[in-house]
Amino acid sequence: MAHPGWTDFSFDGIGTRWVVSTPFPLSGVIRRRLLATVAGYDTAWSRFRPDSLIAGAARKPGRYVLPAGAAELGVLYTTLYRITGGAMTPLIGGSLEQLGYDANYSLRAGGPALPAPAWPEVLDWQGTVLTTRAPVVIDVGAAGKGQLAELLSAELCAAGVPEQFIDAGGDLLNAGSAPVDVGLEHPYDPSRAIGIVSLGTGALCASAANRRAWGDGLHHVLDGTTGAPVRTVVASWAMAPSAMVADALATALFFVEGSRLQEDFDVSWLTVYSDGHAEYSADFKGVLFP
Numbered sequence: 001m002a003h004p005g006w007t008d009f010s011f012d013g014i015g016t017r018w019v020v021s022t023p024f025p026l027s028g029v030i031r032r033r034l035l036a037t038v039a040g041y042d043t044a045w046s047r048f049r050p051d052s053l054i055a056g057a058a059r060k061p062g063r064y065v066l067p068a069g070a071a072e073l074g075v076l077y078t079t080l081y082r083i084t085g086g087a088m089t090p091l092i093g094g095s096l097e098q099l100g101y102d103a104n105y106s107l108r109a110g111g112p113a114l115p116a117p118a119w120p121e122v123l124d125w126q127g128t129v130l131t132t133r134a135p136v137v138i139d140v141g142a143a144g145k146g147q148l149a150e151l152l153s154a155e156l157c158a159a160g161v162p163e164q165f166i167d168a169g170g171d172l173l174n175a176g177s178a179p180v181d182v183g184l185e186h187p188y189d190p191s192r193a194i195g196i197v198s199l200g201t202g203a204l205c206a207s208a209a210n211r212r213a214w215g216d217g218l219h220h221v222l223d224g225t226t227g228a229p230v231r232t233v234v235a236s237w238a239m240a241p242s243a244m245v246a247d248a249l250a251t252a253l254f255f256v257e258g259s260r261l262q263e264d265f266d267v268s269w270l271t272v273y274s275d276g277h278a279e280y281s282a283d284f285k286g287v288l289f290p
Helices: 028-045 069-083 093-098 141-158 243-252
Strands: 007-013 016-022 063-065 123-126 129-132 165-168 171-174 180-186 189-199 202-208 233-240 268-273 278-280 286-288
Touching: 007 028, 016 141, 028 141, 069 123, 069 141, 069 243, 141 165, 141 171, 141 202, 141 243, 171 180, 171 243, 180 202, 189 202, 189 233, 202 243, 233 243, 278 286
Parallel strands: none
Antiparallel strands: 007 016, 016 165, 063 129, 123 129, 165 171, 171 202, 180 189, 189 286, 202 233, 233 268, 268 278
């Protein structure tokens, strides 16, 4: 979505559509900086391109040095791996490829669901350095869009554009001073909304079983302990000061209750289950339609 009355700069990056809204048109210099930031992130983290920094880990074990943001990602994923009992893991890439969400977008399962490798057995993540003891397909997509949104926001602030609204394929970061009303997409009908939420300064990120879905009930939110798609939850939303955290927690809500996440994170949340009922935190600033 775009911010009402502002100017939009739209582009594609890391597999999604981005809309950066600002009170005035961005200069060519600023636009090029934003695009360079997106390209740099893709070069580091994409599991869909053979020349990315992380692609080497899928070919052979070794020591891989990644950009500074890797340290934040490592801490976040370590925490969520613990909280979810291994269900949410950066080692889910091989499981996704097994079910057809691979570099060629074959969208055809190559066999039964494949559990992700146990993190302590194959990966040591210390700051920006990843040391692997076996070939592993690393996928940080659960937090990547949010982290990239924050990097773009930082670029805008450095360029003197503190008022901004970033839409990363439905994951939203509002750095503006005014709240924005956001519709909550119906998990079974993208043309409808199940409610509305007021997003002040901060981030609102979502995860849904109908996004990146293919085949016979296959979708991209897999349980790392089984390698199979989650069936109990169909959609989730997380609001947090950090877009990276909100992005990751929207996925984590597929595995654990939001009240458990609130023990470790500053987050408000909404989860819609496959049986039709919804649960949400008392501080979730939204209204669900009857």
